[in-house]
Amino acid sequence: MLEQYQKQKKRTKSDFKAAMQPLTKQLDTLQRTVQKHNIAAIVLVDGWSASGKGKLTAAMIEPLDPRNYRVVSAESVASERGEPFLKRFWKILPPKGKFLFIERGWYRALYEDKESGLVRRKDYESRLDSIKRFERTLCDNGYVLFKFFLHIDENTQKERLSAYNANENTKWRVERRDLRQNKKYADYFEMFDRILIETNADTAPWRVIRSADSRYATEKVFEILTSGLQRALDEKQQGYITAPKIILPDKQLIKMPLLDQVPLENCHLTSERYKAELEKCRAELNILQQKIFRKKIPFIVAYEGWDAAGKGGNIKRLCQSFDPRSYEVEPIAAPTADELAHHYLWRFWIRTPKAGHIAIFDRTWYGRVLVERIEGFCTEAEYRRAYDEINEFEYELAKNGCGIVKFWLQIDKDEQLKRFHERENTPEKRWKITDEDWRNRERWDAYETAVNEMLSKTSTQLAPWHIIESNDKRYARIKALKIVIDAIKILLES
């Protein structure tokens, strides 16, 4: 997409001023309309060293209200050791109605920080795909994404770097890698060009901006911004055009039984057997947890299940085996206002476990295809799309070495009723039962359909579902513990 640079006539100051006045005013107005319509915009500025990224960003934010935007550079977005490379960008996604200006952003992750070259071939391809999926799910979920690449030719770059170097106040900004880039301009040209071509999606196209003349570049970028925001507003009223799906590698679905085909009768344990098994499992888990802690392997245990199926007690038995400083229980309730203002996966991304830690989710991102689907908190298109988005989310984590085990705690309708009554009749347990539980119970069939669909579409080799027969709590606890034990063992061996 990068073309050999052709000299242009410079834009005169007066022409520039005349062109910019209406554009600036338009952007000033658009920022408020966009906010009113809850559209978040991400403006990614990549480009050659010394191509004027900072200056251009300064120009773009000038007409904006400081409450409406945030500026970050990829270098300053801290990444914790061992986390998936996209996590830090998920963390800083702008809430609805706001702008994020980001320098280089996730594209930086395609080449080494210190070295000139690309990341390892294998990582490169895989990261490229991750980026494509990331941008697609952003656009699908209402984010507007602008990607600018500032293009200058070899000589312009050389001249600018020399000028910076000659000035006492700007000298410090020229780093060795900038000089190296100029020296190997042709190699970089090829690399950038390839990245641009490969990530030039319909919904998130690259705009290459020739920026030897900064007036020309500024004007161009303002035109693209204003027309792009205007289009986003129009589309919002017409409904989005969903981007074509990107097939996930290795997405091997595991065939799951329907819920009503899961026999619950014979799944129970005597109290003695339970105690003995529990003790054995705990000792084993304790050691396994220390091992993954030392090896810095992150691990997720995700719990879903019917109300009163025994998630709490099950989670408790699991936690008791672990060192309290190396796991987190993440109880998932209705999203807060801040969480609602972001991509629905945002609140889960920011809670994924750090290296060596175990995150136990008490309810999960599957809320999208369960409660949100059934209560109508999202549209049909949104929950239909969610199966892929969720598989991709889990894929990103698994690819980064994270173990994932997902439990569906299954009880039958009679057992649930029995437990509801028991909760109502026990003073210490009464807080556990709410009107909402009764309401959900009335929709048992709708939930069953949704659960069956979820199990069939999201049980993958990397993140399999396990149905836990839970009419007998003791049986359920031991079964869950054993599955976690096996999963950690397999992970340690792989």
Place this chain on the structure above:
Amino acid sequence: MLEQYQKQKKRTKSDFKAAMQPLTKQLDTLQRTVQKHNIAAIVLVDGWSASGKGKLTAAMIEPLDPRNYRVVSAESVASERGEPFLKRFWKILPPKGKFLFIERGWYRALYEDKESGLVRRKDYESRLDSIKRFERTLCDNGYVLFKFFLHIDENTQKERLSAYNANENTKWRVERRDLRQNKKYADYFEMFDRILIETNADTAPWRVIRSADSRYATEKVFEILTSGLQRALDEKQQGYITAPKIILPDKQLIKMPLLDQVPLENCHLTSERYKAELEKCRAELNILQQKIFRKKIPFIVAYEGWDAAGKGGNIKRLCQSFDPRSYEVEPIAAPTADELAHHYLWRFWIRTPKAGHIAIFDRTWYGRVLVERIEGFCTEAEYRRAYDEINEFEYELAKNGCGIVKFWLQIDKDEQLKRFHERENTPEKRWKITDEDWRNRERWDAYETAVNEMLSKTSTQLAPWHIIESNDKRYARIKALKIVIDAIKILLES
């Protein structure tokens, strides 16, 4: 406070069980009462290596609902380079109604991470004071703080470390510094003892727990937890006892004029003069900003002022001089639910600038003694206490090298009325004026009293207030820019 260790009779298993049953039940109930009353509890567990901190924490969280607590160890609380040492603990303060269990916590900051010794004498004293003030403001603002120190004698420690070392599964946990601690037990004894004595405040007392017998320790800790939480609940109903003030070092107040003694008439600039000055200031600021960026000096510019005094335009002129990647504008609106659930300074602590960055606050923490005071969003005791708390907050930042400049943008009542009408009559500006502005205007006199008190009590050498005469916007902008320029210059020279 540490005593020579005396051998105790071990608690028998059956005695222990009998004692723990009611305590556990009590804690289970208390967690919900405490939550209902919006009390946040912080449980800090410090102690010798191998004294059983992890095991004790595991015991404490067992009866708790995972939604009610979070466990962290000081090691895992990330600290960004150059930030004040308390910032990372401010960041993780639990919201109201929740528990935070923290291993070592801020006490770790009193001795080097890698070395056995204390931090440098000067830093040590200053950190000790910072910790005292930190704990005091937590307690004053309704947090319940438990501080446990687990105490074992030299031999017990030696035996435990040897036992860990002998076991393949626990060997990795024994670090060199643990062995070193045992080798120099007497020195550490003296150091710990001193820290305990010096930070043994009335509102945040240390509880030394002999933990050679883990049953004894667990029981003891449960007793203290339950009775402490119960006391907090009782006190909440009676009102808190405020801890004695801790005098801030170097708090030299600068005498400020009363607002009605500030002459506004002669403060104006012609358009030409303004343009010339603006250009000069910008060039200078641009270079100065690069310098503090390179030297990793953080800087805060705080704006307060009457509605329509011109904060927005003033901030804009300031920002235009800076590289967009090295400053943040922080617009402060009404606190969110999450922010309300924390100490009122929390939302400002987490927004303080990182090393080399400039944070510009559009309204500030002074809301506590302005709008919150006048609208009755806090009690009189709370806003009276806030002057000290705010001085301490700024002191912590300044001590860490951060420059702080605070502006009060002063206009008179007639000028405000003129600007309100102008906003109402200009379509593009109409969004800027709300009913609230008119309501605030009616309370002009109450605000004036509050502002005068604020200026007189919080203008310190480290964080001085500057009154900016703003009837003429051009004059105001240039004056503010020049003050920032001078402040950065002084900081660079110091």
